[in-house]
Amino acid sequence: MSRKIDLISMEMLPGHGAPVAGGGLRTWSLLETLRAAGHDVRVCLPQALIDQYGLTQYSAFQPAAMQAFLDASPAEVFVFEQWYPLSLPERVDRPVVVDLPGPLLLENYWRRVAATERMALAKLRALGRADVWLYATPRQRYYWLAFMALSGHDLAAPALVHAPIAFPAQPASGRERDPSRFVYAGVFWPWQDPTPALSALVSVLERRGRGTLEIFGGPHPQHEVEGQRYLDPTATLPPGPRVQYRGMLPFEQLTERLETAGVAVDVVPCNAERELSSTIRTVVYLHCGLPVVVSRHSYLVEAIAAAGAGWIVDDAPGGLEPVFEAVLNDADEVTRRGDAARRLAQARFTCPGAMLEFLAVVDRLEVGRRPEPFTERLDRQVRELEHGLRERIGQLEATAAAQAGEIAHLGRLAADREASLHAARLCRQALEEAYYIASRDLEALRSSLPHRLLRALKRLLGKYREPDDYRPRIPEAWSRPPSHTDT
Incomplete structure (x- = not known):
């Protein structure tokens, strides 16, 4: 079954008079494999690369606008050489194959790229957009299984397909060789x-x-x-x-x-x-x-x-x-x-003989169940946490506003109490000063009165210290009629 396929790469392909790297050779290998099987393949490269080399036979995209490019494409299937062009804000509505010929994160370790953690999260997010992953060597399968688990795919039926490094047949040139x-x-x-x-x-x-x-x-x-x-x-x-x-x-x-x-x-x-x-x-x-x-x-x-x-x-x-x-x-x-x-x-x-498993998948590939990748689950949890924190902050701000009024009221009460205490202190001070003056005057009076007068005064004062004996006699005297003896 022939299908319309967009083959998307960031790398220069051979055949255009320019040096190429491994990614370009891998893209060429995928292209020749798909075309040999009868598929209608459109090669898509970055606009800058097409402009630099005049590659007008290819379709151009802007990496920053990849989502819009895919949405407008007539392709039935998308094949991405490497995962980073697949870093999309949304999922694609058609089947997606991502080719993973090398461990880019390990390469970046030797490049001393500082943002390894950020790239790892971006990689998981991109891999979650794909339905099928291609790997190039048997050893890589176990490496990619870990990423598949983190990206949310079903490990009971992993969508991993072995697509070895392979190129179109090269007939012997017949040129003489120099063994040394x-x-x-x-x-x-x-x-x-x-x-x-x-x-x-x-x-x-x-x-x-x-x-x-x-x-x-x-x-x-x-x-x-x-x-x-x-x-x-x-x-x-x-x-x-x-x-x-x-x-x-x-x-x-x-x-x-x-x-x-x-x-x-x-x-x-x-x-x-x-x-x-x-x-x-x-x-x-x-x-x-x-x-x-x-x-x-x-x-x-x-x-x-x-x-x-x-x-x-x-x-x-x-x-x-x-x-x-x-x-x-x-x-x-x-x-x-x-x-x-x-x-x-x-x-x-x-190729295409070495890639028959890949071709069989392309023939029957449909959009599969794309579970929520680890990165999207993490993003969702972070959003939920942020929402909860914002709500809690709002509650705390409302509580703080209410408590601010209470604190202001308590402040006023404290100020009133302090004013009362200050007035009481002043009153006490005045009383203490009056007591001191009275005590001083009394002492002066004591020193000036004759001794006998002082004793008489004490006796007189002593009578007033016995009110229970004195008070009953007063009304009795007042109520008795006068007699001749009183005069």
Whole structure:
């Protein structure tokens, strides 16, 4: 069943005379796979990229207006290469596939991007907009299952589809190869450092007095990546008779140069990103018929070893020189392993054959149940918390206003009480002063009266201190009729 599909990417595709990075090659792979299956595919790129390279055959979008672009699109299905273009304010009303070929958050760790937490939340929100997730290597499935759980998807039937790194078949060019010509190609990234292995190779080449190393690479050709600190091997391996730097070439020119080389080197120290990476450059080497000296931690080692398409090595530089010596000593073995590399690529890493599971999903894909992602649940809970806090603040403000009136009333009462206390203090002070004056005058009077008068006064006063004896006699005397004795 042919469907109208919008393939949305932020990366430059090969075929336009410009260097490309892994995201552009992956977009090209998805495009060729879908078209080979008969789907009507429209490639959609950022307006700035289309204007820069004159790519008028593609549809343009503004990343900030992606929601409006999707709403106006005639597509039946949307396929996003990487998750960040899917950072939308609302859900899409048509099926959405998101391609996740690499662990971007782990890459950002080596870029030293400060906003990792913010990016993780944005990633979960974007992944919650998709119905199906594509992953590139078997190891990545377990990595994405954790994100799927956080984004709210059903782990009982996870919508994860294996879509390996694969490219259209590359027929042998028939060009003559130089078995003593080694190559390393691709964007220089901070999480992969090839210089220890390449230094070991150059030591062998210089000691043997033959062979060359060609390095095709540089920073990302189109985008200034946030926090980018790419490793520049020129600081350790300066150009010379055995080391040649070619820069970033257009993909067509790069593959022409690779098809005349003898051996590719893809050895970098192991880290979390490398263990989960999809190593696109390694698959490019195999398609170009290049046997690969590859790190043991690569997810491709079992396939390469089984096919006899390269040499599996440890990261330690001390163990690499004997391998490079053996390669230089046996040109026929290099040729045999190169032929095996091309056969392996055709059998395992050629589209559309390697992506049949992806195509089967596209044929039957409908809008599925998109549960509320963790980030949206978190946003909702934060909104509810904010609403509750605002209500509580309103209640506290009303209570504070009521209590402010009560406090003002109590303040007035306190002021009145203080005024009364002050008046009482003044009255007490006046009484104390009067008592002092009276006491002083009494003392003066005491000292001035004769002693006998004082005693008589005391006797007189003593009579007034016995009111119970004195008072009954008064009314009796007043009521008795006068007699002659009274006169």
